[in-house]
Amino acid sequence: MSEQMEKNAVQKSAVQTHKMFMRFNLGQRWEHMLLLISFTVLLLTGLPQKYRAATWSQQILSTPERVELIQTIHHIFAVVLILEVIYHLGKAIILMARRRLPGDIFVSWQDIRDAGQMVAYLLFLRKEKPIFGKYSFEEKVTYWFIFIGIGIMLVSGIILWFPEVVTRVLSGGVIPAAKLAHSTEAVVAGIFIVLWHFYHVHLQRLNLSIFNGSISEDDMKTYHALEYEQLMAGQAGKSGEEQP
Amino acid sequence: MVRRKLGLHFPLWIAAACLSVGICLLIVMQARADVPRQETEAYCLSCHSNPDLQMTLPSGEILPLYVSPDKLKESIHSPLGIECQACHTEIKTYPHPENTYETRRDLSRAYYESCKKCHSSIYEKAQDSIHAQVAAEHPESPVCTDCHGSHYVGKPDEPRTLISSTCSTCHDSIYQDYKHSIHGSALIDEDNPDVPVCTDCHGVHNIQDPRTDQFHIDTPEMCANCHADSELMSKYGLPSDVYNLYELSWHGVDVSVYKARWPTIWHDSAVCTDCHGTHNILPSDNPESMVNPDNLLATCQRCHPGVSSNWTDAWTGHNEISIERTPWLYYIDVFYASFTPVVLWVAGIYVFLQILRATIERVRRSLR
Numbered sequence: 001m002s003e004q005m006e007k008n009a010v011q012k013s014a015v016q017t018h019k020m021f022m023r024f025n026l027g028q029r030w031e032h033m034l035l036l037i038s039f040t041v042l043l044l045t046g047l048p049q050k051y052r053a054a055t056w057s058q059q060i061l062s063t064p065e066r067v068e069l070i071q072t073i074h075h076i077f078a079v080v081l082i083l084e085v086i087y088h089l090g091k092a093i094i095l096m097a098r099r100r101l102p103g104d105i106f107v108s109w110q111d112i113r114d115a116g117q118m119v120a121y122l123l124f125l126r127k128e129k130p131i132f133g134k135y136s137f138e139e140k141v142t143y144w145f146i147f148i149g150i151g152i153m154l155v156s157g158i159i160l161w162f163p164e165v166v167t168r169v170l171s172g173g174v175i176p177a178a179k180l181a182h183s184t185e186a187v188v189a190g191i192f193i194v195l196w197h198f199y200h201v202h203l204q205r206l207n208l209s210i211f212n213g214s215i216s217e218d219d220m221k222t223y224h225a226l227e228y229e230q231l232m233a234g235q236a237g238k239s240g241e242e243q244p
Numbered sequence: 245m246v247r248r249k250l251g252l253h254f255p256l257w258i259a260a261a262c263l264s265v266g267i268c269l270l271i272v273m274q275a276r277a278d279v280p281r282q283e284t285e286a287y288c289l290s291c292h293s294n295p296d297l298q299m300t301l302p303s304g305e306i307l308p309l310y311v312s313p314d315k316l317k318e319s320i321h322s323p324l325g326i327e328c329q330a331c332h333t334e335i336k337t338y339p340h341p342e343n344t345y346e347t348r349r350d351l352s353r354a355y356y357e358s359c360k361k362c363h364s365s366i367y368e369k370a371q372d373s374i375h376a377q378v379a380a381e382h383p384e385s386p387v388c389t390d391c392h393g394s395h396y397v398g399k400p401d402e403p404r405t406l407i408s409s410t411c412s413t414c415h416d417s418i419y420q421d422y423k424h425s426i427h428g429s430a431l432i433d434e435d436n437p438d439v440p441v442c443t444d445c446h447g448v449h450n451i452q453d454p455r456t457d458q459f460h461i462d463t464p465e466m467c468a469n470c471h472a473d474s475e476l477m478s479k480y481g482l483p484s485d486v487y488n489l490y491e492l493s494w495h496g497v498d499v500s501v502y503k504a505r506w507p508t509i510w511h512d513s514a515v516c517t518d519c520h521g522t523h524n525i526l527p528s529d530n531p532e533s534m535v536n537p538d539n540l541l542a543t544c545q546r547c548h549p550g551v552s553s554n555w556t557d558a559w560t561g562h563n564e565i566s567i568e569r570t571p572w573l574y575y576i577d578v579f580y581a582s583f584t585p586v587v588l589w590v591a592g593i594y595v596f597l598q599i600l601r602a603t604i605e606r607v608r609r610s611l612r
Contacts (some may be wrong), residue, residue, distance in 0.1 A: 052497055052498075052501050053497055053501065054498060058501065058504065058505055061501075062505070063506070064506060064509060064511075104397075117595075119597075121601070122594075122597040122598060122600075122601045123462075123597070144427065145587075163558065164548065164550065164551050164552075164555070167551065167554040167555045167557075168552045168554070169553055169554075170554065171554050171555055171557050171572065172554045172555045172557030172558035173557045173558065173570055173571065173572035173573060174558075174572050175558040176494075176560045176570065176572070176573045177570075177575075177576045178434070178493070178557060178575045179573035180573060180576050180577060181580070181582070183575045184580045184584065185580075188580070188583070188584050188588065189586060190589065191588055192587060192591055195588070195591050195592055196591045196593055196594075196595065199595045199598070203599075204598070204602070237537075
C-alpha cells in the first residue's frame with residue numbers, strides 16, 4: 001500500500017538528513033486519539049461508580065445530581081467509543097472486500113516464536129532480540145487485548161445501560177454478570193495499559209508515531225527491522241515508480 | 245436590772261417561739277398537702293367506688309366517675325402509695341372545684357400532663373413522636389393514658405401481645421396485616437419472645453413517621469438487628485448473611501450511599517420492606533409472600549414496570565455466587581478470578597524483565 005510505504009521527509013538542513021517512514025495514516029491517528037480520549041474519560045467516570053461505597057468516590061459524587069452527570073458523561077463517551085468501533089470495523093470490512101486489508105496486525109505462528117525468543121533474550125539465554133515486522137508481538141498483544149476488552153466492555157455496558165430491553169431476550173442473570181465483567185475488565189484493562197502499553201511507548205523509548213504518523217529510520221532499523229528490510233528490498237525492485 | 249428586765253419578758257419569748265414553730269408547722273403541712281398521702285385514696289373511693297357515679301360534660305358526653313377499687317389495687321401506682329391526688333392535683337377535698345373541661349378528650353389531654361411530674365424523660369421523648377406532632381390537628385392522637393391506661397396502669401408488655409393489641413386500638417388494619425405475618429402469627433399464636441412487636445421497629449415513646457426518607461433508608465439496618473444475628477437466626481434455620489449480601493447488591497450499595505451522604509433525599513432503591521412487605525411479611529414459600537417465586541415478578545414490577553419474566557433472575561442479593569443459581573455470574577467470576585492475576589502478573593514480570601535487561605545492556609555498553 002502506497003500510504004504505508006516509505007515517505008521521504010528530508011530535512012532542509014544541509015548537514016544531516018533524516019529519512020522518515022510513514023507508520024500510521026491520518027485516519028489511524030484520529031482513531032487512536034478518539035480511543036485515547038474515550039478510554040480515559042470512560043475510566044475516570046466509571047471508577048467512581050464502581051467504588052461508590054468508598055469515601056473518595058463519595059467526595060466526587062457528592063450529590064445525586066453529580067451521579068447523574070457522571071453517568072451522562074459516561075454514556076456520551078460510550079457512544080463516541082461505539083462510533084469509533086463501528087468506523088474501525090467498517091473500514092476493515094470495506095478494505096477486506098477490496099482485498100486491500102493489510103494483514104500485519106493478525107497474529108501468526110511467527111509471533112509465538114518471537115515471544116519465545118524475546119523471553120529467552122530477557123532471561124539471557126539469547127544474545128540478540130528477535131527482529132519484528134510492522135507490528136511486534138508486543139504491539140499485537142496490546143491491540144488484541146484492547147480489541148477484546150472493548151468488545152467485553154461494549155456488550156456488558158449495553159446490558160447495563162438497557163437491562164429491561166436485554167432481559168426480554170436474555171436471562172436476568174446476565175445483568176449481575178455484566179456488572180461484574182464490566183467493572184472488572186475496566187480495571188484490568190486500565191492497569192494493563194499503564195503497565196504494558198505505557199512501558200513500550202513511553203519508557204522503552206518515546207514513540208510518538210501514533211500522533212505524528214512517522215517513524216525515524218533508526219527506529220525502523222531497531223524496532224521494525226523486518227519491515228525495513230522488506231521496504232528496502234521492495235523499493236530497490238520497483239525503483240520508486242509509484243511515488244507521485 | 246438587766247436580769248429583771250429579761251425575767252419580765254420571759255413569757256413573751258415563749259409565746260414568740262410557739263408562734264414561729266406554729267407558723268413553720270403550718271407551712272410544712274401546707275407543703276405536704278401537695279404530696280399524695282395514703283389517706284386520699286380511701287377518702288376519694290368513699291364516693292368513686294359507686295359504679296353509677298357519673299356526670300355530664302358541657303359537650304353532652306357522659307363522664308363515668310367510677311373507679312374500681314379492686315382493679316386499682318392491681319395497678320402499678322396505688323400499691324406504691326401513689327394515689328389519686330398525685331395526678332388529680334387540683335382536687336383537694338369535697339366539694340370539688342368547678343369542672344372546666346368541655347369534652348372527655350379535653351380532660352384526657354389535660355390530665356396526662358400529670359405523668360410528666362414523675363416520668364419527665366419519657367414524657368419529653370413522647371413530645372418528639374409523630375403522635376405529639378399531629379396532636380394539634382388530631383386531638384385523638386394518643387397521649388400517655390391512651391396506651392397505658394389512666395387509673396389501672398399496668399406493665400405495658402405483660403403479656404407481650406399486649407403491645408400489638410394496644411396499637412391495634414387505632415391502627416387496626418395494620419394489625420390485621422401483622423397478625424397474619426410470620427412475625428405476628430408467631431407472637432399471637434405461639435407467644436414467641438423473639439419476633440418483633442410494633443415497638444421493636446417503630447420505637448416506643450418517640451415513634452417517628454415511618455414514611456420519611458430517613459426511616460426508609462434505615463430499614464435494612466433495623467431488620468439486620470435480628471436478621472444478621474447468627475445465634476438468633478440459627479434458632480429458626482434462617483441464614484444470617486442476608487444483610488451483608490444485600491449490602492453488596494445493586495440496591496444495597498445505592499442505599500448505603502444514600503444513607504451515608506443523603507439520608508434526607510428520597511431514593512427508590514429497594515430496602516427489605518419494599519420486596520418482603522412491611523407488616524405482612526411472610527416466608528418465601530408461602531404462596532401469599534411478596535417474594536414467593538410466583539409473586540416475585542409483580543414485586544419487581546412495582547419499581548421496574550414492564551420488565552419481562554426473565555428479570556427476576558437478575559436479583560442475586562441474598563445469595564452467594566453459585567453455579568446452580570447464578571450460572572452467568574459464576575462463569576464470569578471464575579474467568580476473571582483466573583484471568584486477572586495471570587494477565588497482570590505475566591505483563592508485570594515481562595515488563596520488569598525488559599527493564600532489567602535494558603538496564604544491564606546499558607551498563608555493559610557504558611563499561612565497554
